[in-house]
Amino acid sequence: RKMVLPHLKLVIVGAQWAARSSAGNIILGKHAFDVNENGNRRTTCCEINHGVFQDKRLTVVDSPGWFYNHTLQDTNEMDKLEIEKIIVSMCSPGPHVFLLLVPILRSFTEKDLKALVEIMKPLTERVWRHCMVVFTYGDWLEGLPVENYIVKEGKKLQELLEKCGNRYHVLNRCHFYDPVQVKELLQKIFDMVKQNREYFTIKGKQTMFQKQPLSEKEHTFTEEEWIRREQELIERVMRALAKEPEEPTAPSMKVANSKND
Structure with missing residues (x-):
């Protein structure tokens, strides 16, 4: 039977400097997510935008990014909550794909791999069947095959690709309006969706969040809880920003005449 997907739901996951919001804009073909002059922005909570590409409805969710130079304990607990929030409320009944962003302008380290694995951990091992690596800053390749970068980056990046079924793609923000890459x-x-024959869901979570309506008191508590959690995250982000280095680590791959955008 031919599979018809009139509506695709995509979740973008990645660290700061991964150009998550820029990637979302490229996919939607418009400036839906706010970015700064360098194409980056610290997203403190999930944001959702919609668009249409060749008669196909797209829903793109930008999740919070974490900091490369901080421990997982410092940055990822609220991000885990936001990831689960995406599945349960923003992409119900579930997203079709998680796009794991890897910026080509910096080296991919063991710490980066551990961060991605830890962030996805609450979603169980099943989630990896629904993941794809997306390399951002494709302009840094200067026309070279991305496979060169993959080989030179070594074991940790290759391990991530294996977890994702060796699915990957490159986005070049210098070709923002080029429909081919999208x-x-x-x-x-x-x-990938055709192979999986389903979207991703957290078993048990849907039922838990779709029971009878909460009482007014419970609704108020839930809103206050989310406000408190988001405020804690913002405060943590501000503390981390004070320590964040101005420039990312240079990649191990040497690329001539790299663009600094």
Whole structure:
């Protein structure tokens, strides 16, 4: 039977400097997510935007990014909550794909791998069947095959790719309005969804959040709880920003005449 997917739901996951919001804008073909002059922005809570590409409805969710130079204990507990929030409320009944962003402008380290694995951990091992690596800052390749970068980055990046079924794609923000890179990405996502024959859900979570309506008191508590959690995250972000280095680590791959955007 031919599978029809009139509506694709994509969740973007990655650290700060991964250009998550820029990637979302490229996919939607418009400036839906706010970014700064360098194409980066610290997202403190999940944001959702919608668009249409060649008659296909797209929903893109940008999740909070974490800091490369801080421990997982310092940065990821609230991010885990936000990831679960995406599945349960923002992409119900579930997203079709998680796009794990890897910026080519910096080296991919063991710490980066551990951070991604830890962030996805609450979603169980099943989630990796629904994941794809997306390399951002494709302009840094200067026309070289991305496979060169993958080989030179070594074991940790290759381990991530293996967990994702060796599914990957490159986005080049210098070709923002080029529909080809988006068309190819969506085709890869479609092929993955066709193989999985389903979207991703957290077993048990849907039922838990879709029971009878909460009482007014419970609704108030839930809102206050989310406000408190988001405020804690913002305060943690502000403390981390004070320690954050101004420039990312240079990648191990040497690329001539790299663009500094």
